[in-house]
Amino acid sequence: MIDEPKRERDRQFRTEALRWLPEVARFALSLTRDESDADDLVQETFLKAYEAWGTYTPGTECRGWLFTICRHTFYRRRHREERQVTCDDPELEALAAASVHASARHGGFEHLFSRFDLSDAIDQAIAALPEPFRDVVLLVDVNDQPYEAAAVTLGVPVGTVRSRLFRARRLLQEALIEHARDAGLVRPRLDADTAAREP
Amino acid sequence: MRGFLSWWLRWVARWRRASGDAAVSTHATSDGMMATSHVAPGMGQAPMLDCESVMRHLWDYLDGELTPDRMVAIRAHVEMCTRCYPQYEFERSFLDAVATSAREHSALDGLRAKVTEVLVARGLQQE
Numbered sequence: 001m002i003d004e005p006k007r008e009r010d011r012q013f014r015t016e017a018l019r020w021l022p023e024v025a026r027f028a029l030s031l032t033r034d035e036s037d038a039d040d041l042v043q044e045t046f047l048k049a050y051e052a053w054g055t056y057t058p059g060t061e062c063r064g065w066l067f068t069i070c071r072h073t074f075y076r077r078r079h080r081e082e083r084q085v086t087c088d089d090p091e092l093e094a095l096a097a098a099s100v101h102a103s104a105r106h107g108g109f110e111h112l113f114s115r116f117d118l119s120d121a122i123d124q125a126i127a128a129l130p131e132p133f134r135d136v137v138l139l140v141d142v143n144d145q146p147y148e149a150a151a152v153t154l155g156v157p158v159g160t161v162r163s164r165l166f167r168a169r170r171l172l173q174e175a176l177i178e179h180a181r182d183a184g185l186v187r188p189r190l191d192a193d194t195a196a197r198e199p
Numbered sequence: 200m201r202g203f204l205s206w207w208l209r210w211v212a213r214w215r216r217a218s219g220d221a222a223v224s225t226h227a228t229s230d231g232m233m234a235t236s237h238v239a240p241g242m243g244q245a246p247m248l249d250c251e252s253v254m255r256h257l258w259d260y261l262d263g264e265l266t267p268d269r270m271v272a273i274r275a276h277v278e279m280c281t282r283c284y285p286q287y288e289f290e291r292s293f294l295d296a297v298a299t300s301a302r303e304h305s306a307l308d309g310l311r312a313k314v315t316e317v318l319v320a321r322g323l324q325q326e
Contacts, residue, residue: 010324025304046314091255098254101286113292122300141297
């Protein structure tokens, strides 16, 4: 005997949830940084999603819902509590970006991000961020989630998403500029005095 | 070039989302940003902002998280400001580099098969 409601429910799950598997896999990989662990995490995420499919409202933001399950599963597996982070004023954080830019200009790194492939360095710099900052970068900057969707996934207000995100970007930029300096990617500008002494 | 295209597509998507949000907002102009009364030629009614206001909202602008009025006002400023434009370019290229740095799963087909197998074992009906 065919169970029509179940068949319809399963069809919806296949079309609405499973279509996001590549995005969930990317998110899981960015959290675990290991493909085998990511596989396990993705499987568990979709199993939980399937079992909770009755609580999902068809037509709403399914990708964000899956990210939420994925992230909660990841942290539950690691038995780690999310650290509370002091929430600064996001607009002050935004203004602080100007000082990073000024520093980059001064050091000759103004075109660093457009001229060099920094993929590996960015990957490492994101991984080195404290968890709350890393999570918001992964959601907004890597997986293109709007602030509001990221706030739902993280269970924090939108203002907290903004302040964490802007701080995280500043930390990443500082780390990448440091990396570029150490790797000698861009020769620092000579100041006027030094330049005058050059033969 | 691929990077710029990717960023542009993301930005347009976010702009559309912002436009949609604004359609239901009746007070889009009460944004708390400092605006002067100067209107640049050819910029319609978009108010010109001072540099500090633009800097405060530059990330929101790049993320497409502002209302259309704010987006237009900041774009008008950035396009003409020799102080703000370099920073805008710096931040935009940074976001582009981060967005395109993500590692992709190398065996998605295999993973999809594994996930489907587990779900079928749990009762999911196949097509």
